[in-house]
Amino acid sequence: MAAAASYLPTLGTAPKPFFYASHHLRSQTISSATAACCRGGGRIIGCMETARDCGSASHHCAWANIRQERWEGDLAVQGHIPAWLNGTYLRNGPGVWEVGSGEHTFEHVFDGYATLVRVSIRGARGRAAGAHRQIESDAYTSAMTRGRPVMREFSQICPRDPGNLLDRLRGAAGLAAGAVMSDNANTVVLPLGDGRRVLCLADVNKSSVLVDPETLGTIGKLQYTDRLWWWRCPVQCTHPVVTRSGSGDELLTLLPDFARRGYLAVRMPTTGSSEREVLGRVRCRGGPTPGWVHSFAVTERYIVVPEMPLRYSVDRMLKSETGPLYVLDWLPDSGSFMHVICRSTGNTVASVAVPPFVAFHFINAYEERGDDDGGGMANAVIADCCEYYADPAIIQALALHRLRSLDTAKELFPESRVARFRIPLDGSPLGMLETVLDPDAHGRGVELSTINPAYTGREYRYLYACSIRRPYNFFNSLTKMDLVEKDAKSWHEEGTVPSEPFFVARPGGELEDDGVVISTVTSMDGGGYVLLLDAATFKEIARLRFPYGLPVGFHGCWIPDKSY
Ligand SMILES: CC1=C(/C=C/C(C)=C\C=C\C(C)=C\C=C\C=C(C)\C=C\C=O)C(C)(C)CCC1
């Protein structure tokens, strides 16, 4: 991992005027929530200016580059932090989409170079401190040094136009060597072992980067020591499931297998070895390549493997081409399937055809048992997800230029639902897919969902997600959904874009919703704050203000402070 380029000086605690050598942005002193500026259309736009111009997501600071490479300082606390909430919340997500003096703007929200946000919360003292820092991946540091993207991001298939044969050969050689695949781990962050290191991940296998949560400094790429060569498994499921086992915590994840079209279910201890052990594999039943798998689900006995008809396009990857869905192809005729692997034997115990679906995030799964079941084989596996009515247009809707120009009062945005798969374990060839909650309960938008982690793989009742408060047509609110009572409670503040509502259980709490929900919120005036909601009432209990606007975030994690 190259050291961060020296021209990006590190900052002390007090925000100071700072200048991105490679960004050529006007130096900004981050002094108050309104000082942060958005960059749009090649000129700096003051967020106060846009707050009057549009009551929608357009020009929203959620899509603006973070203004400084790093910052840290105390956060102004409004409201009351529960005395038991002591620990560190980390949030990963894209934060820099422009490279050079603006001639290189990435196309998609998924492309942004990773910005890690840290919130240290001491409820016992009623205090909080914040920080953010760019993950110094090779992709980021080489782009800052060269003034242009050097590695391929989600939509950035080739760092330069592969016009001539030499460039194409160079691109293919780079791909073959893995050199152009990005390590921009901008999506997920999760603690390893005792939390002294965190693992940041994105969809490309190389995007597995270790970070020190105390300094947010980049430790380096996680070097897997197994033989699951990247040319066989160039991509990974970005959401591993952390499970406790007798010998300590382990990560379970899926690796799409391009050599023998299928998915490998692998596990790796969270400390010590970085060898991924293959637990089992399922064969793809349709299409020329595996379907994109951004997340999956587990139950106490099983691993649920989704085979979506939104499939990776190896052809595009090799030819350095991009298409309407970037490196993905929508192939509904190739079939959609749900597979189930037994965690103890690795055997495939079910593989059923299901209706076409488009889902990034699985919410949870559990085993459906008969009333008199003595603990033997379950009747079926239930798996819930945030599903877009089999419409891949959501991928295009997340293009950066569309998000930056979106007039949410007028334009529509793809709708989503809480969808439930029922996968029979009796050998039936077909699975079911149905909507389990009235979509109007969450404004016909549900995304970036979390649950109480103690209920992972078990029957559960509550989920927390980003949602939509109509008449605006974009994710602008948070909703707690009760799948038993079929009702919902929401939080909304005009003009804001809240990130994933992350549930933190109260130590010793017995009820499923006994805890707090944490979300980072970017407001239209360029402000940024961390919102704390009581998970039971879904009422705001505190907000911890950053002195600047935060770009949009994807996923977070919680590292409890064991000294309290
Ligand atoms: C609900 C909010 C958003 C919408 C999020 C949606 C619709 C999907 C998010 C999917 C994610 C996080 C996928 C990540 C993929 C990462 C990849 C492929 C990385 C590749 C790196 O090279 C917004 C739009 C996120 C805003 C907040 C609320």
Ligand SMILES: [Fe+2]
């Ligand atoms: Fe995700």
